Amino acid sequence: MELLFPIAIEIFCISAVLSFILQKVKSVSHFTSSGLSLIGSAFMLVFAGYILLTHTVINVVLPTSFPLFTLSFHVDGLAAFFIFVIALIALPATLYGISYLKPYYTQYNTGVFGFFYNLFLLSLFLVVTSYNGLYFLFVWELMSLSSFFLVIFEQNHPSTIKAGFIYFVMTHVATGCISFAFILLYLATGSFDFSVIKSHAELIPMTIKSIAIICFIVGFGTKAGIIPFHIWLPKAHSAAPSHVSALMSGVMIKMGIFMFFRMFLDVLTPTPWLGFTILFLGALSSILGVLYALSEHDSKRLLAYHSIENIGIILLGLGGGLVFLTLNYPAFAIISIIAGLYHTINHAIFKSLLFLSAGSVISQTHTRNIEEYGGLIKKMPYTALFFLIGAIAITGLPPFNGFVSEWLTFQGLFKGIAFEGMLIKAAFIFAGVCLAFTGGLAAACFVKAFGITFLARPRSVESQHAKESSFPMVLSMGFLAALCLVFSIGAPYVIAQLRVLVQALGSFTRHTSAMVPAHEKLTDLAALNFNTMGLLLGFTISAAVVYALVYLVSHRQKTVIGSIWECGYTEITPRMEITATGFSRTLILIFKGIFRPTKQVHVEYVDADMRYAPTKTVTLGISDIYENNMYYPLVKLFHRISIQVKKIQSGNINAYLLYIFLTLIGLLLVARYYL
Amino acid sequence: MILILIKLLILPLLSPLCIGIIRKIDAFMQNRRGASVIQPYFDLWKLFHKDEVISPDASWIFRATPYIIFAISLMLPLGIPLLSQVESWGFFSDFLVVVYLLALMTFFLALAGIDTGSMFGGFGASREMTLSALTEAVLVFSLLPIAIISQTSNLILMATTTSSLPPITYFPIFIAFIGFFIALMAETGRIPFDNPSTHLELTMIHEAMIIEYSGKRLALIEWTAANKFLFFVLLGANIFFPYGLSTTTNLLDLLIAVGVVAMKALLLIGAIGIIESSIAKYRLFRLPDLLLTGLILGIISLIATNI
Structure with missing residues (x-):
């Protein structure tokens, strides 16, 4: 049973490569890679189910020739649960993709799509099983990059490229924060290995732990899309093909949540x-x-x-x-x-x-x-x-x-x-x-x-x-x-x-040993006898009885199909229905302190002399307070700094050689006096 | 067994009477004589024997909604304490389940309002969802203080605990009851939130949503609204004032309980009738203020439970 995991990993790799090789014959490449990813996901599902039911913990460490970088796999209940979630969603999403992508054959390269799709699934499974900081960052980056290429799949739309770009920047700022946090933990514990950090968790100084935790919240929070780090999420999810959106929204943003659980509940001890x-x-x-x-x-x-x-x-x-x-x-x-x-x-x-x-x-x-x-x-x-x-x-x-x-x-x-x-x-x-x-x-x-x-x-x-x-x-x-x-x-x-x-x-x-017996008065877990079945059963019986009684009383009455009441108008057009904007406008006005609703009125006087009333266009919207107040000032600041930095970038090779020389001298001095 | 049967039947059998009573009170306050209290039964009977007209754009949502919401309204009273404290119906008694079942009814009713493609239906649905989005929180937070005091979210156990509390601790419960009362007026569409007897399309909320219903489906919808009203009255009377509930299943005790509960319900209906006759309907954009007041009262009550 344990072998299912490496087999599935290999299947995803083979599927990715096959999809890439066969890209000239789009239908064949797409069918093969989708079929293989279905099989791989099914294997993962069985594997996760097995781990969850038998409560086994698998820990495999494969050392590499690089120091500190070990391929360490750790499948415990938490990891198995997330493998289960990924596989459960990957199955229908892949199946859906088989027919959803068909209209795209003529315009886009589905072979490359299949390559990144399988790589994406693979990286998701690897992220939840990784147990070493450096290796984790490697597969995390693999996940971010493969999903980035999936987001910009429909590259002929300019908005897609923009969405992809924002996603690219945000996800790498996040990865920067995470890397910093892992380096801090390395300095405190001397290892990138989660098991070592876990055993030293209580010895990490409070300040280092606090900074690391803040970096984790920003880094993983960006991936999870918590406000105010969310601005990439609506853009990227709407740009990607729908089954990729399903995977990103259903599964990928959960990787941020997974790392919250892993870091705050398992590896580290929570700060107050x-x-x-x-x-x-x-x-x-x-x-x-x-x-x-x-x-x-x-x-x-x-x-x-x-x-x-x-x-x-x-x-x-x-x-x-x-x-x-x-x-x-x-x-x-x-x-x-x-x-x-x-x-x-x-x-x-x-x-x-x-x-x-x-x-x-x-x-x-x-x-x-x-x-x-x-x-x-x-x-x-x-x-x-x-x-x-x-x-x-x-x-x-x-x-x-x-x-x-x-x-x-x-x-x-x-x-x-x-x-x-x-x-x-x-x-x-x-x-x-x-x-x-x-x-x-x-x-x-x-x-x-x-x-x-x-x-x-x-x-x-x-x-x-x-x-x-x-x-x-x-x-x-x-x-x-x-x-x-x-x-x-x-x-x-x-x-x-x-x-x-x-x-x-x-x-x-x-x-x-130190646990205080809690007061489990307010509905303890044993009392959680969730009875949705009873609810459904009660509803079915009661609906059936109601239907039968109503039929008994008024089955002789006729049902006529007739026009609706619109104050006497007879020509009902679709323009008379309520719109989505109109539907939510009441609530938007109620919460106007948060939304800052905007209303733009354009009046066109093209044929004003002929008509009594000019044509009016009203655009109702809301302003994006995060982009306006948080991200644009940041971008402006970076822009200003860049202009200053430009001054030392003369383009002259001699100048750059001087910079390299000065840096070297500086580093040598630091090494001499501080290390 | 007999108690469950009573619980199942009490809403559909007595709810039209409650509507009759409240209309009588309204008429009395307006110096009219008003229709007989059993007039709603005749109205329902009449509607069941009328043909109905359905919009050509309507789908199965429009056709099924009256049955769905009526069936849900029948299940509502199963979980609440009605006559005695010994009834128990497990999962149905959880107050969140009750709140969410009510939300499910509103959800389907709003969809049916949009389904006909009528602009009144659509706007009615929009307004109803706006109000119910805010009311849900008020309802949860008005029942929560009692759940915290009694350390259970089971409605029947909540009633049992509150009835045995000394009167001095009753203060937070009463504040919570005011919050609940605001939620009640909103959920059942009484003035100042909505006017159940309005004839002006622009001011309607609930009535606009169901404007395209006729015949037997309209009868079911009206009946459901009445069921919901009686359910809220019983909930308020027995959770916030749980006195007089029988502690045994003896026939005599139960009969006394019937009398007491009926008295409490009548008092509450009377209060609703008098209050709604003596104030004007609020502007739609002022209603959130009232609902937020209800929420704040719930929170004050939660804090007061500490003292």
């Missing part, structure tokens, strides 16, 4: 302020993410902002857990951390489902602007049904999986609110208020997204002529929709498995 910081960042990301999603009418950018929201919810679980850990309430911490992990897998499932359904709509209508959709539920019934399931799940409504993890997250926060200390209570009340608003606003946002896309009348010619997507695409969406239900009904089992996994993490094994 860490939990509160994460809790605060989570609360901020969740509420702001959903608010920005509300203002979007690009279907994939909307979903991307919801990823930010859900990363926030995951962080609420993690942050709560860290606070409880530092307060020495391990039993409470377990509930919160389980909530975070559970939301990780749930979000992976429903977010990739939503991206795939959005992609299915885009492949038919050739636009991402939801104002041009409408009425698609009749043209694409399966896509509509699956999108609806995803929407209910992400909103956290019963009976789907989002409900379970949101409920658990709430339970964790409630335990914090029950504390006596005012600071802790206030922090958790703030987080709870944010989470409660997030749930409600997400519902509003998805009523908008589903309603404007699939209901009422088509608002463009493309939407009128849309057809249901091909079978592989429907199948992969259906698979994910079924998972939404499975992970809700199977909640007690999943929670029990996650509990074993969490208890094996470093923070819990470290002080088993």
